[in-house]
Amino acid sequence: MGNCGIGQKIQQLEIYKSENDLYEVFASLKLLDEQIFSVIFEMLKAEKIEDCLKFLSYIQNLQQNKQDILQEENPSILYKDQMLNVEKNIINRIMDILNKLKDHDYNKQNYSRVEYEEIKKDLIIKISYDKKIIEFLKFLVHLTGLDERFIQCGSNSLHLLVQMKLDLKELCFQNIRIRNTSLAGANLLRCDLSGSEFDNINISGINLNQAKLLNCKWRNLRINELNKFNGHRNSVNFVCFSPDGKSLASCSDDKSILFWDVKTGKIKPIIREKGKINSLSFSPNNNILAFSSEKIVYLWNPKTGKQICVLSGHHADVISVCFSTDGTTLASSSKDCSISLWNIKTGQQKAKLVGHLKWVQSVCFSPDGTTLASGSYDKSISLWDVKTGVQKAKLDGHTSWVNSVCFSPDSLILASGSNDSSIRLWNVKKSQQKAKLDCQAGYVFSVCFSLDSNTLASGYEDYSIRLWNVKTGQQRAKLNGHSNNVNTVCFSPDGAILASGSEDNSIRLWDVMVVQQKLELEGHDETVISVCFSPDGTTLVSGSADKYIRLWDIKTGKEKAKINGHSKAILSVNFSPDGTILAAGNENNSIHLWDVKTGQQKAKLVGHQGYVNQVNFSPDGSTLASGSGDKSIRLWDVKTGKQKAKLDGHSQYVNSICYSPDGTTLASGSDDNSICLWDVKTGQQKAKLDGHSSYVNSICYSPDGNTLASGGADNSINLWDIKTGQQKAKLDGHEERVHSICFSPDGATLASGSSDNSIRLWDIKTGQQKAKLDGHSNFVRSVCFSPDGNTLASGSGDNSIRLWEAQTEQQILPPNNSFYKESLAILSNTIHSDSTTSYITILKISQNPNLEAEGTLIMKGEFFDYKGKFNFRE
Numbered sequence: 001m002g003n004c005g006i007g008q009k010i011q012q013l014e015i016y017k018s019e020n021d022l023y024e025v026f027a028s029l030k031l032l033d034e035q036i037f038s039v040i041f042e043m044l045k046a047e048k049i050e051d052c053l054k055f056l057s058y059i060q061n062l063q064q065n066k067q068d069i070l071q072e073e074n075p076s077i078l079y080k081d082q083m084l085n086v087e088k089n090i091i092n093r094i095m096d097i098l099n100k101l102k103d104h105d106y107n108k109q110n111y112s113r114v115e116y117e118e119i120k121k122d123l124i125i126k127i128s129y130d131k132k133i134i135e136f137l138k139f140l141v142h143l144t145g146l147d148e149r150f151i152q153c154g155s156n157s158l159h160l161l162v163q164m165k166l167d168l169k170e171l172c173f174q175n176i177r178i179r180n181t182s183l184a185g186a187n188l189l190r191c192d193l194s195g196s197e198f199d200n201i202n203i204s205g206i207n208l209n210q211a212k213l214l215n216c217k218w219r220n221l222r223i224n225e226l227n228k229f230n231g232h233r234n235s236v237n238f239v240c241f242s243p244d245g246k247s248l249a250s251c252s253d254d255k256s257i258l259f260w261d262v263k264t265g266k267i268k269p270i271i272r273e274k275g276k277i278n279s280l281s282f283s284p285n286n287n288i289l290a291f292s293s294e295k296i297v298y299l300w301n302p303k304t305g306k307q308i309c310v311l312s313g314h315h316a317d318v319i320s321v322c323f324s325t326d327g328t329t330l331a332s333s334s335k336d337c338s339i340s341l342w343n344i345k346t347g348q349q350k351a352k353l354v355g356h357l358k359w360v361q362s363v364c365f366s367p368d369g370t371t372l373a374s375g376s377y378d379k380s381i382s383l384w385d386v387k388t389g390v391q392k393a394k395l396d397g398h399t400s401w402v403n404s405v406c407f408s409p410d411s412l413i414l415a416s417g418s419n420d421s422s423i424r425l426w427n428v429k430k431s432q433q434k435a436k437l438d439c440q441a442g443y444v445f446s447v448c449f450s451l452d453s454n455t456l457a458s459g460y461e462d463y464s465i466r467l468w469n470v471k472t473g474q475q476r477a478k479l480n481g482h483s484n485n486v487n488t489v490c491f492s493p494d495g496a497i498l499a500s501g502s503e504d505n506s507i508r509l510w511d512v513m514v515v516q517q518k519l520e521l522e523g524h525d526e527t528v529i530s531v532c533f534s535p536d537g538t539t540l541v542s543g544s545a546d547k548y549i550r551l552w553d554i555k556t557g558k559e560k561a562k563i564n565g566h567s568k569a570i571l572s573v574n575f576s577p578d579g580t581i582l583a584a585g586n587e588n589n590s591i592h593l594w595d596v597k598t599g600q601q602k603a604k605l606v607g608h609q610g611y612v613n614q615v616n617f618s619p620d621g622s623t624l625a626s627g628s629g630d631k632s633i634r635l636w637d638v639k640t641g642k643q644k645a646k647l648d649g650h651s652q653y654v655n656s657i658c659y660s661p662d663g664t665t666l667a668s669g670s671d672d673n674s675i676c677l678w679d680v681k682t683g684q685q686k687a688k689l690d691g692h693s694s695y696v697n698s699i700c701y702s703p704d705g706n707t708l709a710s711g712g713a714d715n716s717i718n719l720w721d722i723k724t725g726q727q728k729a730k731l732d733g734h735e736e737r738v739h740s741i742c743f744s745p746d747g748a749t750l751a752s753g754s755s756d757n758s759i760r761l762w763d764i765k766t767g768q769q770k771a772k773l774d775g776h777s778n779f780v781r782s783v784c785f786s787p788d789g790n791t792l793a794s795g796s797g798d799n800s801i802r803l804w805e806a807q808t809e810q811q812i813l814p815p816n817n818s819f820y821k822e823s824l825a826i827l828s829n830t831i832h833s834d835s836t837t838s839y840i841t842i843l844k845i846s847q848n849p850n851l852e853a854e855g856t857l858i859m860k861g862e863f864f865d866y867k868g869k870f871n872f873r874e
Contacts, residue, residue, distance in 0.1 A: 021104065022104060022105075022106050022123065023123060023126055023127070025097055025100050025101060025104070026127055026130075026133045026136070027133075028093065028096075028097060029097065029130075029132045029133055029136050030130075030132060032090060032093065032094070032132060033132075034131055034132045034134075034135035034136070035135075036090060036094075037135050037136055037138070037139035038135075038139070040056075040094065040139070041139055041142050041143070043055075043059075044143075044146050044147075045142075045145075045146065048146070049146055049147070050146060050147060050148070051147060051149075052098065052143060052146065052147045052150070053095060053098055053099065053102075056091055056094065056095050056098075057095065059091055097136075098150075101140075101150070101153050102149060102150070102153075104153075106152075106153055106156055107149075107150060107152050107153035107156075108152060109152070109156075110152075110155075110156070110180045110181055111156040111159060111160070111181070112156075112159050112181045112182035112202070117469070117476075118471075120160070120163065121777070121778075123160075124160065124163060124164055124777075124778070125778070125797075127160075127164075128164050128778075128797075129526075129545075134161070134164075134166065137157040137158075137160060137161055138157075138161065138171075140153055140154040140157040141154045141157050141158045141161070141173065141176055141178075142154075142173070142176065144176050144177040144178060145174070145175035145176045145177060145195075145196075148177070151177050151178075151179060152179065152180065154176070154177075154178070155178045155179055155180060155181040156181060158176075158178055158181065158183065159181045159182055159183065162182075162183055162184070162185060162186040163777065164798075164799075165777075165798050165799040165800060166525070166799075167187075167525045168186065168187060168188055168191065169187055169188070169189040169190060169191065170189065170190045170191060171188075171191050171192075172191070172192045173188075173191055173192065173193050173196060174192055174193070174194050174195050174196070175194075175195040175196060176193070176196050176197075177196070177197045177199075178196070178197070178198050178199075178201060179197075179198070179199040179200055179201070180199070180200045180201075181200075181201060181202075182201070182202035182204075183201055183202065183203055183206055184202050184203070184204040184205055184206070185204070185205045185206065186203075186206040186207070187206075187207045188206060188207060188208055188211055189207050189208075189209050189210060189211070190209070190210045190211060191208075191211045191212070192211070192212040193208075193211055193212060193213055193216060194212050194213065194214035194215060194216065195214070195215050195216065196213075196216050196217075196218070197216070197217045197218070198216075198217075198218040198219065198221065199218075199219050199220055200219075200220040200222070201218070201220070201221055201222065202222045202511060203221050203222070204222075204511075208856050209856065210856060210857075211856050211857070212856075212857050213856060213857065213858045213859075213861055214857065214858070214859045214861070215859065215861060216858075216861040216862070216863070217861070217862045218861070218862065218863045219862070221863065222511050228481075228506055228507070228508050228509075229248075229250075229258075229260050229265055229506065229507040229508070229509075230505070230506055231258050231260075231267050231507075232250065232252040232254050232256065232258065232505045232506075232507075233252070233254040233505060234252050234253035234254035234276075234505060235252060235253045235484075235487065235502070235503040235505065236250050236251070236252050236487060236488065236501030236502055236503070236505060236506070236507055237251055237252060237253060237276070237277065237278050237279065237487055237488065237501065238250065238251050238277075238278065238279045238280055238487070238488045238501065239488050239489075239490050239499045239500070239501040239507055240280055240281060240282055240490055241262075241282075241490055241491070241492045241493060241499065242282050242286055242302070243282055243283075243284055243285070243286045243493060244286060244493070245262065245492045245493040245494055245497075246261070246262055246263070247259055247260065247261065247262060247268065247302075248260045248262055248499055248507070248509075249280055249282070249289060249302075250501055250507050251277035251278070251279065251280050251291055252276070252277065252505070253276040253277075254276075254505075255272055255273055255274065255275060255276055255277060255293070256270055256271065256272045256273075256277070257270065257271040257272075257273075257277055257280060257289075257291060258270055259302070260507070262492070262497070262509070269305045271291075271300065271305070273293040273298070274293065274294070275293045275294035276293070276294075277291055277292065277293045278292050278293075278317065278318065278319050278320070279291065279292050279318070279319060279320045279321045280292075280321065281321045281322050281323045281330070282302070282323070283323050283327045283344070284323065284325060284326070284327040285327055286302070287301065287302075287303075288300070288301065288302070288308065288323075288327075288344065289301075289302045290321045290323065290330050291321065292317075292318035292319070292320070292321050292332060293318075294317055294318070295312070295314050295315065295316060295317060295318060295334075296310055296311070296312055296314075296318070297310070297311035297312075297314075297318055297321055297330070297332050297342070298310055298311070299311065299330075299344070299347075309347045310347075311330070311332070311340075311342050311347060311349075313340055313349050313352075314332065314334040314336050314338070314340065315334070315336040316334050316335035316336040317334065317335045318332050318333070318334045318335075319333055319334060319335060319359065319360065319361055319362070320332065320333045320360070320361065320362045320363045321333075321363070322363050322364050322365055323344075323365070324365045324369055324386070325365060325366075325367055325368070325369045326369060327344065328343070328344055328345070329341055329342065329343065329344065329350065329365075329386070330342040330344055331363045331365065331372055332363070333359075333360035333361070333362065333363045333374060334359070334360060335359045337354070337356050337357065337358060337359065337360060337376075338352055338353065338354050338356075338360065339352070339353040339354075339356075339360055339363060339372070339374055339384070340352055340353075341353070341372075341386075341389070351389040352389075353372075353374075353382075353384055353389055353391070355382055355391050355394075356374065356376040356378050356380070356382065357376070357378040358376055358377035358378040359376060359377040360374050360375070360376050360377075361375050361376060361377060361401065361402060361403050361404070362374065362375040362402070362403065362404045362405045363375075363405070364405050364406050364407055364414075365386070365407070366407045366411040366428070367407060367409055367410070367411050368411040369386060370385070370386055370387075370411075371383050371384065371385065371386060371392065371407075371411070371428065372384040372386055373405045373407065373414050374405065375402030375403065375404060375405040375416055375418075376401075376402055377401045377402070379396070379398045379399065379400060379401065379402060379418075380394055380395065380396055380398070380402065381394070381395040381396075381398075381402055381405060381414070381416055381426070382394055382395075383395070383414075383428070383431065392431075393431035395414075395416075395426055395431060395433070397424055397433050397436075398416065398418040398420050398422070398424065399418075399420040400418050400419035400420040401418060401419040402416050402417070402418050403417050403418060403419065403443070403444060403445050403446065404416065404417040404444070404445065404446045404447045405417075405447070406447045406448050406449055407428070407449070408449045408453040408470070409449060409451060409452070409453050410453050411428060412427070412428055412429070412453075413425050413426065413427065413428065413434070413449075413453070413470065414426040414428050415447045415449065415456055416447065417444030417445065417446060417447040417458055417459075418443075418444055419443045419444075421438065421439075421440060421441065421442055421443065421444065422436055422437065422438050422444065423436070423437040423438075423444055423447060423456070423458055423468070424436050424437070425437070425456075425470065425473075435473045437456075437458075437468055437473055437475075438769075438771075438772065439460075439466060439475060439771070439772065440770070440771050441460040441461065441462040441464055441466065442460055442461025442462045443460065443461040443485075444458050444459070444460060444461075445459045445460065445461070445485060445486060445487050445488070446458065446459040446486065446487060446488045446489045447459075447489070448489045448490050448491055448498075449470075449491070450491050450495045451491065451493070451494065451495030452495060453470060454469065454470055454471065455467055455468065455469065455470060455476065456468040456470050457489045457491065457498050458489065459485075459486030459487060459488060459489045459500060459502075460485075460486055461485050463480070463482045463483060463484060463485065463486060463502070463504075464478050464479065464480055464482075464486065465478070465479040465482075465486055465489060465498070465500055465510070466478055466479075467479070467498075472735070474756070474757070474758065474772075474774060475772070475774040476774075478774075478775075479498075479500075479510050481508055482500065482502040482504050482506065482508065483502075483504040484502050484503035484504035485502060485503040486500050486501070486502050487501055487502060487503060488500065488501040489501075496511070497509050497510065497511065498510040523550050523559050523562075524542065524544040524546050524548065524550065524799050524800075524801075525544075525546040525799060526544055526545035526546040526569075526799055527544060527545040527569075527778075527781060527796070527797045527799060528542050528543075528544050528781060528782065528795030528796055528797075528799060528800065528801055529543055529544060529545060529569065529570060529571050529572070529781050529782060529795065530542065530543040530570065530571065530572045530573045530781070530782045530795060531543075531573070531782045531783075531784050531793045531794070531795040531801060532573050532574050532575055532784050533554075533575070533784055533785070533786045533787060533791075533793065534575050534579045534596075535575060535577060535578065535579045535787060536579060536787070537554065537786045537787040537788055537791075538553070538554055538555070539551055539552065539553065539554065539560065540552040540554055540784075540793050540801070540803075541573045541575065541582060542573065542795055542801055543570030543571065543572065543573040543584055544569070544570060544795075544799075545569040545570075546569075547564070547566045547567065547568060547569060547570065547586075548562055548563065548564055548566075548570070549562070549563040549566070549570060549573060549582070549584055549594070550562050550563075551563075551596075552801070554786070554791065554803070557803070561599055563582075563594055563599055565592060565594075565601055566584065566586045566588065566592065567586075567588050568586050568587035568588040569586060569587045570584050570585070570586050571585050571586055571587060571611060571612060571613050571614070572584065572585040572612065572613060572614040572615045573615075574615050574616055574617055575596070575617070576617050576621045576638070577617060577619060577620070577621040578621055579596060580595070580596055580597070581593055581594065581595065581596065581602065581617075581621075581638065582594040582595075582596050583615040583617065583624055584615070585611075585612030585613065585614060585615045585626055585628075586611075586612060587611045589606075589608045589609060589610060589611060589612060589628070589630075590604055590605060590606050590608070590612065591604070591605040591608075591612055591615055591624070591626055591636070592604055592605075593605070593624075593638070593641070603641040604641075605624075605626075605636050605641055605643075607634055607643050607646075608626065608628040608629075608630050608632070608634065609628070609630040610628045610629030610630035610631070610653070611628060611629040611653075612626050612627075612628050612629075613627050613628060613629060613653065613654060613655050613656070614626070614627045614654075614655065614656050614657050615657075616657050616658055616659055617638070617659075618659050618663050618680070619659060619661060619662070619663040620663060621638065622637070622638055622639070623635050623636065623637065623638060623644065623680075624636045624638050625657050625659065625666055626657070627654035627655065627656060627657040627668055628653070628654055629653045629654075631648070631650050631651065631652060631653060631654060631670075632646055632647065632648055632650075632654065633646070633647040633648075633650075633654055633657060633666070633668055633678070634646050634647070635647070635680070635683075645683045647666075647668075647678050647683055647685075649676050649678075649685050649688075650668065650670040650671075650672050650674070650676065651670075651672045652670050652671035652672040652695075653670060653671040654668050654669070654670050655669050655670060655671060655695065655696060655697050655698070656668065656669040656696065656697060656698045656699045657669075657699070658699050658700055658701050658708075659680075659701070660701050660705045660722075661701060661703060661704070661705040662705055663680065664679070664680055664681070665677055665678065665679065665680065665686065665722075666678045666680055667699050667701065667708055668699070669696030669697065669698065669699040669710055669712075670695070670696055671695045671696075673690070673692045673693065673694060673695065673696060673712075674688055674689065674690055674692075674696065675688070675689040675690075675692075675696055675699060675708070675710055675720070676688050676689075677689070677722075677725075687725045689708075689710075689720055689725060689727075691710075691718050691720075691727050691730075692710065692712040692713075692714050692716070692718065693712075693714045694712055694713035694714040694737075695712055695713040695737075696710050696711075696712050696713075697711055697712055697713060697737065697738060697739050697740070698710065698711040698738065698739060698740045698741045699711075699741070700741050700742055700743055700750075701722075701743070702743050702747045702764070703743060703745060703746070703747045704747055705722065706721070706722055706723070707719055707720065707721065707722065707728065707747075707764070708720040708722055709741050709743065709750055710741070711738030711739070711740065711741040711752055712737065712738055713737040713738075714737070715732070715734045715735065715736060715737055715738060715754075716730055716731065716732055716734075716738070717730070717731040717732075717734075717738055717741060717750070717752055717762070718730055718731075719731070719764070719767070729767045730767075731750075731752075731762050731767055731769070733760055733769050733772075734752065734754040734756055734758070734760065735754075735756040736754055736755035736756040736779075737754060737755045738752050738753070738754050739753050739754060739755065739779060739780060739781050739782070740752065740753040740780065740781060740782045740783045741753075741783070742783050742784050742785050742792075743764075743785070744785050744789045744806065745785060745787060745788065745789040746789055747764065748763070748764055748765070749761050749762065749763065749764065749770065749806070750762040750764055751783045751785065751792055752783065753779075753780030753781065753782060753783040753794055753796075754779065754780055755779040755780075756779075757774070757776050757777065757778060757779060757780060757796075758772055758773065758774055758776075758780065759772070759773040759774075759776075759780055759783055759792070759794055759804070760772050760773070761773070761792075761806075773792075773794075773804055775802055776794065776796040776797075776798050776800065776802065777796075777798040778796050778797030778798035779796060779797045780794050780795070780796050780797075781795050781796060781797060782794065782795040783795075785806065786806075789806055790805065790806055791803055791804065791805065791806060792804040792805075792806045
């Protein structure tokens with residue numbers, strides 16, 4: 001197993017080296033004009049070129065003498081003027097880039113796969129603001145329609161564009177050929193995809209409203225929820241894939257075991273017993289199925305459907321069974337608090353392991369066969385030596401029942417799920433806890449590792465399935481669909497599919513190669529830097545690097561208005577206390593005041609010599625404070641627009657300012673690592689708070705004015721006693737810099753947003769983390785509570801705004817969206833449309849509403865899901 005671990009590390013190093021090489025290739029585009037890509041593509045398309053490198057080489061040869069181009073008699077060569085204007089060194093550079101990409105992993109591998117998740121995140125951060133690289137990625141997408149040697153390269157490029165949340169609406173993607181990637185969440189509104197060919201594409205949540213799909217050939221389409229199996233009449237207790245991955249076995253309280261064909265969803269032979277069936281396990285060679293019913297363990301031949309033998313020895317119901325890796329031993333655990341090891345050949349009990357004080361709920365062999373783990377209702381986990389039957393270690397830490405235990409494929413980590421709502425990861429060699437994964441979703445009923453050990457799946461009491469990044473401990477995805485507790489989760493042998501069984505009596509299959517896209521407030525084309533609620537809580541305002549201010553209706557999630565008038569990125573937005581005026585600070589060193597009702601500019605405040613990083617109204621609305629990159633703070637008279645005072649004291653950029661609730665004090669945070677408190681009447685500095693070891697990015701007063709919170713680039717949050725100026729507490733948990741913090745209106749909770757892409761909620765009394773909200777795919781730049789405290793808004797570098805229910809820590813989904821109104825569709829007949837089917841209302845391929853296509857035009861198209869079926873309804 002050690003060699004396997006080394007091999008994985010080498011592979012990861014190679015992937016990271018490949019990513020660095022890829023960025024260097026993209027970075028070499030800096031000297032080019034992005035318009036050249038459209039010129040070249042139009043030449044390639046006009047000539048119907050199938051070998052772009054050969055054609056560019058031909059142009060290069062012609063450019064040896066520009067007169068040759070002018071006198072060229074070949075009627076198939078078009079765009080002579082453009083070719084004359086393309087310098088030779090530009091053609092050389094583009095040819096060099098394409099040659100490098102042709103042989104790169106980027107043109108061979110599927111970059112939407114899990115193993116590329118981390119390097120893709122880093123790559124997106126580096127390239128998301130570079131328009132030349134973005135235009136080149138679009139060029140590569142278009143190139144797939146001409147040169148088949150660049151299909152995977154272009155497919156990965158389209159995936160990156162989707163991941164970067166770029167505006168792809170109304171673009172022409174005619175004849176593109178995309179394969180082996182994910183376009184989950186792509187907004188292709190009104191795009192022309194006529195003649196396109198898709199193969200093995202994840203299309204979960206894509207928006208095809210009013211798109212043109214003429215003569216398309218889309219095959220092997222996939223979505224996150226691949227299928228739903230209905231057959232059990234009671235709670236599904238356990239699911240297990242056969243070793244070849246072709247079949248899935250499930251057992252239930254309805255006293256039956258069903259075998260399912262994974263591809264077709266059809267039920268194979270059925271086993272029925274007298275009592276409810278709690279657990280089952282396939283032998284590694286697929287010849288034996290073990291399952292437990294009441295006090296008995298049964299061994300069956302899954303091929304013939306005949307019973308092999310009965311294992312009897314427990315004095316109470318058997319809850320869990322598991323085969324050893326070599327298939328010679330079966331472990332069973334029981335409500336009698338014991339574990340039995342059985343010799344499969346003889347059917348005799350080899351050993352009885354005693355040590356737990358209550359039910360033994362789950363057992364699992366390590367893949368290397370040396371250790372058996374057991375989880376119990378006594379809140380403990382035991383590690384047993386398989387050869388000797390001796391307890392090697394006892395793992396304590398859970399505060400309630402341990403429902404499930406599972407080893408990672410490399411045998412180095414043990415995961416455990418408990419009724420204490422946590423998952424814990426344990427270092428098996430050291431017998432120590434290495435991580436705790438919390439999401440406040442209720443009891444954790446089941447855990448299972450992916451084949452590569454990088455992802456952990458878990459089933460919860462809140463009906464959800466969560467996917468976790470084992471390396472970082474962060475939640476990668478949340479899969480919704482079940483309507484009751486998720487009792488069991490299991491990865492397929494190839495790691496591509498996750499099966500889940502629930503108390504809603506159903507089994508669902510999920511595509512876990514990509515993260516499921518969540519709904520967002522979409523509109524901004526670049527980073528959302530600041531968000532703020534109106535005083536009445538009905539409107540959210542957002543400011544972005546795209547130079548626009550947008551106003552959103554909180555109830556519907558729709559954009560109410562867009563304010564255009566800034567010439568550079570908007571860094572801060574803030575409502576006046578009466579909600580009539582909106583202030584915005586920007587990178588143009590100025591502040592704009594806007595009339596909220598009319599959207600008209602009321603005033604422009606000029607005076608700062610650097611970026612205006614934050615603006616904040618005084619509680620009475622008469623004064624506006626601003627903090628700037630020129631190291632100063634300025635106070636402005638809102639009525640006259642004139643500067644009232646200038647506060648100097650910081651030695652570096654002022655990043656954040658905040659009025660105390662009584663309006664007498666102004667706090668400021670700076671790149672000089674300090675926080676200053678200022679007397680608003682006198683303009684004098686009252687105190688200086690030192691405690692951060694790096695930039696202070698955000699500060700916020702508690703509603704009672706007694707506490708000041710500060711978030712910094714040192715990844716920490718500090719709580720300060722305003723009366724004494726002393727640090728009360730330090731909140732650690734974020735893995736990267738803290739960009740924004742905000743108190744809830746009742747002062748009990750503090751929200752924080754970070755470069756680690758997460759939002760965290762903190763209990764102010766205890767200083768403990770209450771929840772971690774995952775969903776953004778880039779840094780969280782701004783967080784803001786609604787006036788009633790029920791909603792938290794977040795703005796991110798992924799260009800999105802998300803709304804969260806503060807009490808449940810769940811993301812809010814707009815109720816009026818037709819995408820979420822339809823909740824059920826059944827997979828049915830394949831479509832071969834020979835005539836125009838115009839204005840399709842709903843186009844779906846799953847039970848869950850995972851795709852929108854309203855007003856879409858389809859003609860003579862072929863659309864197949866991965867099973868050769870597809871469904872749309874008028």
